[in-house]
Amino acid sequence: MSELKEAPQAVEPFPLSTLRHSVAHLMASAVAKLFPEVKFGFGPSIEHGFYYDFDLVEPLTDKDLKRIEKEMRRIARKTPELVRHEVSREEAREQLAGQDYKLEALELIPEDEQLSFYAHGDWQDLCQGPHIDTLDRDYAFKLQSIAGAYWRGDEANPMLQRIYGTAFWNKEALTAHMEWLKEVQLRDHRKLGVEMDLFSHHAEAGSGFIFWHPDLGCVRREIENFWWDLHTRAGYKPVYTPLISRESLFAVSGHLENYSEMMYAPMDIDEMPYRVKPMNCPGHILIYKNRGRSYRELPLRWAELGTVHRYERSGTIHGMLRVRGFTQDDAHIFCTPDQLADEIAGVCSLVHQILTGFGFEYTAYLATRPEKDTIGEAESWERATAALKDAAKMQKLPLVLDEGGGAFYGPKIDYKIKDALGREWQNSTIQCDFNLPERFDLTYVDSDGKKKRPILVHRAILGSLERFVGVLIEHFGGKFPLWCAPTQVAVIPIREEHGEYCRGLAERLEQELLRVDCMSQEAHMNKKIKEAQARQVPFMLIAGERECSDGSVALRRRGTREQEVMAFDDFLELVLKLRASRSLELV
RNA sequence: GCUGCUGUAGCUCAGUGGUAGAGCACUUCCUUGGUAAGGAAGAGGUCAUGGGUUCAAGUCCCAUCAGCAGCUCCA
Structure with missing residues (x-):
């Protein structure tokens, strides 16, 4: 798979984030020049660039971005020096007169902190820095987009206009970043979803509901089979609610x-x-409560690809990644406190198998007890948190601590996966729950004959099929590995008279439950090859005179233009082997 | 939900208040082609929906629906 990541940076005079912060200042000064009535919000550097928030009367347009960029270059030439000066709180208030947001920001700064301004030319900003020394250094920047953003991220506050931009120490790095963004756009699952006929949504049905088309249905079914295979092996039983x-x-x-x-x-x-x-948990709990439970039958591991519906605000809906109806790969484990660590370890192992099965790298985070509004005894929290740690140790899984990041009902381990473009997604989660066993008064009879409270573990590995498959489309760029590819083999006759031979091959492949497209319709061979290539079919089998006469096929693998002539039986063996191993190799 | 933007053929997009367009895809016919587009013809539209302004609206205004970039929230 092509590893597309951001180009590494050459030796830098200042950290990239410092440059970006300074360019944000530069941008703000240009906006001040062009729109003198502007009020300023915050303007930090962020992961891939920077932004600055402005309160302006008129909405900004893309044309304004060009004007602002031009003004930025002018200011950088004319008054490049960035100067820091320290001020008292009183002086700061005076200098920020009329800048309501800045004055509010000032009040957020602790009393004992030294206040400072950074200035270039006649523009200055309350800022603790650091910044680069002069704005006329060699670097490359670009303003990218305009969006609304609430002041201090609170929707009760007025909405400001945010300009996003990015900056790098050289043009090549900026170009590489723009290429990366282009690749991100090309792989967008919404775009590929249309191009590859994978899914749709419909105004007639309502926003946020996904219609899976047949080809994506195949992908999903394969993923579900893979998922059930591993879950069955790990001792999960299916339930339906x-x-x-x-x-x-x-x-x-x-x-x-x-x-x-x-x-x-x-x-x-x-x-x-x-x-x-x-959510699916209440349903699973009813099954648990259906009769008395003994310690002898614990742990119980019940899995369901459970479809749930949640109201999401209209503006949050996004392709398959954020929808209003989705299927979680849910499972609940009912176990004794003593079994908890082993159970968690089992889940960690399952998460590992499934995520690496798709070629994802991942990081795990241990989210501990929040400071307030939690339920459960302190001792339960400690024991469960210790169990999560022990489990991770058993699995040699490094945990990044997310202090206080747990749910109100228990600690958890969250996973972030990194896709082929280096982007992070959160899907898998393992959560201990002290709340629901309490609310439903769940019990089991222990070896001493006494009723005790089981621990409930919620866990999802893919998260939701919708989100996971959406991420997967982008991760693979539509090039699904053989085992889950919608069409696995395209069979292409060179001339119409070879169609019969090709249909024979296709039938033998179909008998092995391979998904085959026998392209025997009237069309030129080159056109069919182009079409199969465009559809990202892993294998093309092309057959003409020579192949018909000796039972061979000319194999063309996705992504290459080379042909390998081989006996059909050898191809069959190859493709079955690759499928059985669920290989990720780009064939 | 909020701010801004967008909605014309299956897809990508042109379209100046005055007769609805192109390329690709699709259908039919011709073409028998050895590894990424053979040729010709045809069909395809209530210009998202509903109001309004106007002699006249795809074009201007309003509302609704849906989408896009974000904010907030989340699997």
Whole structure:
């Protein structure tokens, strides 16, 4: 797979983030010049560049970006020197007169902190720095986009206009970054979804609901099979639970109380309110509670590809990555406190197998007890957190500490995966829960004959099929590995009279449950090759006179133009082997 | 939800208040081609939807729906 990452930086006179912060200042000064009535918000450097927030009367347009860039270059030439001066709080207030947001920002700075301004030309900004020394150094920058952003990220506050830009120490690095952005755009799952006929959504059906087309259906089914194979081996049993349930169930679970803004309105069935489930746990818990449980049957590992529906605000919906109806690869483990560490270790191992099965690198984060509003005894938290740590140790899994990042009902391990473009996504999660066993009064009879409380572990590895497959489309750039590719083999006759031979080959492949497209329709061979290539079919088999006469095929692998002539049986062996191993090799 | 932008053929996009366009894809016919586009013809549209302004609206205005860039929130 092509490893496309951001180009490494050459030796830098200042850190890249410092440069970007300084260019943000430069941009703000240009905006001040062009729009004298502007009020300034914050303007930090961020992962791939910088932004600055402005309160302007008129909305900015893309044309303004060009004007601002031009003004920036002028200012950088004319008054390049960045000068720091320290001031008292009183002086700062005076100098920020009329700048409401800056004055508010000033109040956020602790009393004992030394205040400073950075100035170039006649523009200055309250800022602790650091900055580069002069703005006329060699570097390259670009203003990228305009967007709304709430002052201090709070939607109760007024909305400011944010300009995003980026900067690098040389033109080559900026160009490389722009190339990377282009690649990100090319691989966008929404774009590929249309081009490859993978999925759609419809105004008729409503925003945020995904329609999986047949080709993506194949991909999903393969992923589900892979998932079930590993889960079955890991001792999970399948369960199936209803999409809707009586509202009272969600009152017991607490979802109604804590999660109602995400839940769809009740529907009336026999004068009783029912709700569409936003999570699968209550259903699994009802199965657990269906009869008494003994310590002898724990741990119980129950898995369900459970479809849930959640209300998401209209502006948050995004392709397959953020939707209103989705299928979680959910499972719940009911176990004794003593079993917890082993169970978590088992999940960690499963996460590893599944994520690396798709070629993802990952990082795991241990999220511990939040400072307030938690439930459960301190001792339970300690034991569970220790179990998570022990499990990670057993699996030799390094954990990054996310202090206080746990849920209110228990500590958790979250995973972030890194895709082929170096972007991070959060999908997998393993969560201990002290809350639901309590609310549903879950028990098991221990060896001493006493009723005890089991621990509940929620875990999802793919997260949701929608989000995971969306990420996967971008990760592979539409080039699915053989085992889950929608069409695995394209068979192409050179002339019409070779069609029969090709159909014979296709049939033998189909008998092995391979997904085959026998392109025997009337069209020129070159056109079919182009089409198969465009559809990212892993293998093309091309057959003409020579192949028909000796039972061979001319194999062309995705991404190459070379042909390998081989006996059909040898090809069959090759393709079956690759499929069985769920190989990620680009064939 | 909020700010800004967008909605014309299946896709990518032209279109000056006055007769609805191109390329690709599709259909039919011709073409028998050895590794990325053979040729010709044809069909395809309530210009997102609903109001309004106007002699006249794809074009201007408003609303709704949907999408895009973000903010906030999240699997």
